[in-house]
Structure formats: structure tokens, C-alpha cells
Amino acid sequence: MVTKQPEQTRHKILEAALWEIYRHGFKGASLDRILEGTGLTKGALYYHFPSKLELGYAVVDEVIRRWIEEHWIEPLNGIDDPIEGLVRCVRRELAEMPDEIACGGCPLNNLTQEMAAVDEGFRLRTEKVLNEWQSGIAQQLRRGQANGTVRPDVDPDATAFYLVGSLQGAAGLAKAARSRKVGYQIGEVFIAMLDGLRPAGARVALAEAHT
């Protein structure tokens, strides 16, 4: 047996916890089941996390948060046209997402809806991630307003909230329908709505661009 590798052990637990929680929800998640796949036992888990709740918190803080950053915030950085950036993100997610996630909903949204009203710790953490997401988009919208790719009369903050909400809602509907098709449909309308944020002269016939 190799020597103890605490960092890797912790990571393995977090990863397994993410999937277990994703599949059964936080309350339905079983520590025994989480540990089953890892080959670890309660002792290791209890050493790294003081409770199931804290494990759940860590999943939000460390795993889900990073995922959102990598998928929805950082990709926008290099692009001058923020709307173009968002459209690309949506298209990429719709295309690359495996079926299980496409039909299982956004992990962040799942946890938020299940736990926000039940546990304040979860609410604060998911709220924080959502706020980072929102402010990332709001910042891009401001940059777009500066370089003329976004209408100046748009409220960047409120609109960013709206966009995040719509994405979460769309993921929720796709989950309810257990179908990629609903996601694609909503995606196109979402993109069309995004197009409405451009200055009148700069709008693109996005629907056709896709076909």
C-alpha cells in the first residue's frame, strides 16, 4: 500500500460526494454509498470533514464553484463581444454535455433548490456562487456597453441575474422533461433573447446562423 495521501483522499471523497449528491440529492445521499466507490471508510471521511453538512458545503465551495468558473466565467474573458461569448458557452454546453447531466439538471441548481430553504449554510454558499456567476456576466455586459456591443440602456446587474436565472430555469425544465430537445429549444430562444440586448443595428439573425 502506498503511503497516505491526504490531499488525494480528500479529493476522492469530494468527487464521489458530488456524484452521489447529484444523483440522490443531498438528503438522499448516503455516506456509505459515497465511500463505497472510493475504498475508504468513515474514519477517513470524518477526518477530512466534520459532518455530512460540511462535506456538502465543501462540494459547493470547491467543486461546483470551480466548475461554474471554468465553464461560464473564464470562457468569456478573452472575447470582446460578451453576447457572442455567452452564445458560445450555451452552444458548447448543449453540445458537449453528456446525457446524464443534460437530463439531470445543473448540479448547482439542484442543490440550491433542494437545500436553500432548508439550510442557511447551503443557501449562503450557493448564493455566493450564483453571485459570482452573475457578477461575471454583469461585468462582461458593462464591457460590451463600453465597446458598443451591448445596448446602453440595459441594466447590467439585473440583466445578468435574469440570464443566470433563465439558464438555471432552462436546465430545470430539461431535467423535468429528461430530454435534450427541450434544452435545445429553449437554448435557441435564449440566444434570440440575447440578440435583443445588442444595439438595434448590430443584431444578427442568429437562428439562421445556427442552421
Added chain:
Amino acid sequence: MVTKQPEQTRHKILEAALWEIYRHGFKGASLDRILEGTGLTKGALYYHFPSKLELGYAVVDEVIRRWIEEHWIEPLNGIDDPIEGLVRCVRRELAEMPDEIACGGCPLNNLTQEMAAVDEGFRLRTEKVLNEWQSGIAQQLRRGQANGTVRPDVDPDATAFYLVGSLQGAAGLAKAARSRKVGYQIGEVFIAMLDGLRPAGARVALAEAHT
């Protein structure tokens, strides 16, 4: 003591179950706690419902479904301008909703996100309600296209999905933020987006219309 009143008993259980589920989620809901407030016992519950799961199903089918119909489908019937109707619905909900619900999220969305991936029975039932909601809106959009209040190039079905998703997502964000303010902000953007569905000449400065 009055004689047994099966229908009323069933109703009392459903009502209590709705609140318990709303507050603790379905998995977190306790049958004992549901019964506590009603003065009934397990016997009554299991006479009317074969299991906790079926009780949850009944809550969706009978309580939540009716609520959606009354609040989001029927109000649109008498109005010629469907977008105007939706705007009124949003404004009414934002205004009349008590704090607990405004910050606790949409009961339908809560249940959907918690259970859709876990239990197929819940998924089918919540999907059905969502579809009724969506097709109600789609039908109105078609009527609007017929009477010229909605742009003809809009896809009624996809757009209706998108709108339902956005509403659910907005409710989810408000829940995560535990704040009415986020709801109001998103509501205004939502209304602005709705305005984008009108033919170019018919758009209204809705923000001002609200003040």
C-alpha cells in the same frame, strides 16, 4: 365528535403535506410532522394514501397543479393581449406573494428539482404540470400572433418553454438570495424581454408604464 368526514380528512392531509414538503423538501418531510398539525394519525393517512410517495404525487396532481392553473393559466384567458396578460401575472405574483413563498421558491420548482432525477413518478407528474403551463402560454402566444399582438416569427412552443423556464429560474434565484429585491429586478427584465416579443411598432416603454 362529528362523524367521519373522509373527503375533508383527505384534504387536510394534502394541505398539511404541501406545507411540510414545501418547508423540508419531500425527503425531509416527516409523516409524523404532517399529521401533528392535523390531529390525525397514521391510520388516517394510510387509509387515504398508500404510501408517502403517493401522497407526494397527490400533492403535485391535486394541489400544485390547481395552483398553477389558477395563477398562471386561467388569468390569461380573458385577455386579448397575451403579453399584457403575462405581465399582469408577473406583477400580481410579485406584489401579492407572501414573503415565505417569495423567498422559499416556487413549490413546483422545488419539488421538480429535488425529485425529478430521483423518482420517475415525480418527474412525470411535475413534467405534466409544466407542460400544461407551457401549452397554456403557447396557446396564448398563438392567439396573440393571430390578433397581431405577438410577432409572427416567434416559435410559440419553444418560447413558452423558455418563459416558463425563466420564471422558474427567477423563483430559484430569489429563493437562493432569500430576497424579494432579486425577484423584482429579474421581473422587470423579464417584462422587458416579453416586450421584445411584440411586433416592432407595438412595443411599449414598460418600465415607465410601471412607475
Added chain:
Amino acid sequence: MVTKQPEQTRHKILEAALWEIYRHGFKGASLDRILEGTGLTKGALYYHFPSKLELGYAVVDEVIRRWIEEHWIEPLNGIDDPIEGLVRCVRRELAEMPDEIACGGCPLNNLTQEMAAVDEGFRLRTEKVLNEWQSGIAQQLRRGQANGTVRPDVDPDATAFYLVGSLQGAAGLAKAARSRKVGYQIGEVFIAMLDGLRPAGARVALAEAHT
């Protein structure tokens, strides 16, 4: 199977709990072990007692308390000479007590010493039983002072406390020594000390009376 007998079930649990607690202490007591002998299951236990703690409380309130009353308070009632009554009690206990109890200590004392400093609920309940014991003896001492069998300069309350404490302490020593002999030795001294509570002229050579 006979019909449900809640009272008898509750009694069976209490009885089994008393023994389990007596043998392993309260913290060491296992609910599973308690139920093992009764043929009942967790459901029955949880129905009758909301928690292990409340079960322990009930053992003190209902079982131990009654035992003290029957063995140390009521026997004194019919006897005019309270010191004589106490001596008889001591002798009876020393003689009739089975080995397991003689060497296992007084159940009341065991629970008190283990739990009084840890849990206030236990402390209050054991204190109550001890106070009843003490006031039973104090009352007898007062009666003895009235009829001349007890010295008038004795403080009935303080002395009763002292006597109860000595008995508990003696039981504790016998338990530590796991020997009846220590109990007998202390018992004789205790009886001699009791004799010192009589008026000077009324003292008896108790040691000889015993042989």
C-alpha cells in the same frame, strides 16, 4: 400472538432498561441490548420513550424511586422506634440482597454518581428521590424525638442527610470491594452509630444483640 398490551410493554422495557443500566451504566447501556431480552424492537421503544435519555429518566422516576420507597421509607411507617426501624432495614437489606446487587452497588447511587455531573435532568431526578428518602427518615427522627426514642438535640434533617449519604457510601465501598464482608462490617458500625442517636439511658448494646 396476544393483543397489544402497551402498559405491559412499557413495563418490560423499563425493567430491562434498569438491568442494562445497572450493569453497564447509563452511557454504556445499549438500547439494542435492552430490547434483545424483551423480544421488542426499536419501534416499541421509540413509541413509549422519545429518547434514551427519557428512558433513563423514567427508570429513575418510576422504577428506582418506587424501590427506595418500598425498601427504605414505607417499612419505617409502622414502627414506633425509628432507629429500630432503620436497623431492621439495614439488616434486612444485608441479608436478603442477592450477591449481584450487594456487590454491584445501589442502583440509585450508581446512576447519581455517573450522571449527576453530566446531565441536569438526571441530577434533578436522582436528587428528588434522595430528598424523598432523606425527608422520610427526617420525619421518623422527629417522631422519635416526640416519643423519646431519639435524642432531642439531634438535627433531624442534617442527620437524615448524613444517614442517607452513609448508606450510599457504604454501598459504594461494597461495590468497590466486590464483597459482602465490607458491607457487613460497615453495617455494624452504622448500627452502632445509630445507637448514638438514642438518649443516653436508652442505648442498647447492639453489637451483642446481633450475635
Added chain:
Amino acid sequence: MVTKQPEQTRHKILEAALWEIYRHGFKGASLDRILEGTGLTKGALYYHFPSKLELGYAVVDEVIRRWIEEHWIEPLNGIDDPIEGLVRCVRRELAEMPDEIACGGCPLNNLTQEMAAVDEGFRLRTEKVLNEWQSGIAQQLRRGQANGTVRPDVDPDATAFYLVGSLQGAAGLAKAARSRKVGYQIGEVFIAMLDGLRPAGARVALAEAHT
């Protein structure tokens, strides 16, 4: 960081263990909590003690035993009148004892009552300490009989057992009542009883001597 100091480390653990056991009982004592205050970890503990049980044994053998010697055996050595010596001990303890100990019971008695019936190792060790205590007193009583300060018809051994038991019992009652008052009350009676061990002519009105 200073170099390793094994003896001091061991001592720190023992001291911390004493308090933890005193407050939570042996079973309730947590190794993690013991180590928390010391800044040490499991590694240090298990280097010095092979198990929790052995740690408990060491607490009895080294800490509690020494405490009893210093407080109840050695103080009697320089005094010719053993009864006077015991009275002083009682008075000193009653006066100097901090509240936490006065109301938390005698550490020796606590451990004895909790563990004697459960674990033979504990029983043997606490019995040993109790025997040393008892034989210390018995020896003094014999000396008193030799110099005429103790009645010759007193059985030194049995009486010493009785006295130790009474003290332990008194501490137990004070713990159950969580009150110093009970301790004071019993203390006075105890002293009066001690006075009864003197030869008839040598008795003192101790109650008045105290005021």
C-alpha cells in the same frame, strides 16, 4: 520549539485526562477532547499509553491516589489526636474546595461508582486506593486507642471503612444536590459522630467549637 520532553508530555496528558474524565465520566471522556487542550495529538497519547483504559488506570494510580494521600492520609501523621486530625481534614476540605469540585463530587468516588462494576481493572485500582485510605485511618485510630483519644471498644478497621464510606457518600449527596450547603450539614453531623468515638469523658461540644 523546545525539544521533546516525554515526562512533561505524559504529565500534561494525565492532568488533562483527569479533568475530562471528571467532567464527562470515563466512558464519556473523549481522547480528542483530552488532547485538544494540550496541543498534542493521538500519536503522543498512544506512545505513552497503550489504550484509553490504561490511561484511565494511570489517572487512578498516579493522580487520584496521590491526591488522596496528600489530602487525607499525610495530614493525619503529625497529629496525636486522630479524631482531631480527621475533623481538621473535613473542615479544610469543606472550606478550601472550589465549587466545581464541591458540587462535582469526589473524583475517586465518581470513577469507582461508574466503572467498578463494569471493568475489573478499574475496580482493583480504585479498591486499592480506598484500602490505602481506609488503612491510613485505621492506623490512626489504633494510635488513638494507644494514647487514649479513641475508645478502646472501637473496631479500627471496620470503623475506618465506615468513615471512608460516609465521606464518599457525603460527597455523592453534595454532588446530587449540586450544593455546598448539603456538604456543610452532613459535615457537622459527621464531626459529631466522630466525637462519639472518643472516650465518654473526653467528648467535646464540637458544634459550639465550630462557631
Added chain:
DNA sequence: ACACTCGGGACCTCCCGTTGTT
């Protein structure tokens, strides 16, 4: 001589569901 990491189990809690009874 001590720290970090992890194994593995026993425990209470609590819950859903069923049975006998009225």
C-alpha cells in the same frame, strides 16, 4: 517522541409502514 492519516465499528435517532381494534 510525536504528528498526520485512516480503518472500522457501535451507537442512537428517526422514520416509514403494518397490524390489531374499535
Added chain:
DNA sequence: AACAACGGGAGGTCCCGAGTGT
């Protein structure tokens, strides 16, 4: 139609102890 009593199990907590490194 409804109740009181009970069956039976799964889950999180927490703990003691044993490894490896240094």
C-alpha cells in the same frame, strides 16, 4: 374511517485505535 401500538431498518455521528512518516 381512524387510532394506538409496534416492526424493522438505514443513516449520520463519533469514537477508539492502528498505521506510516519524521
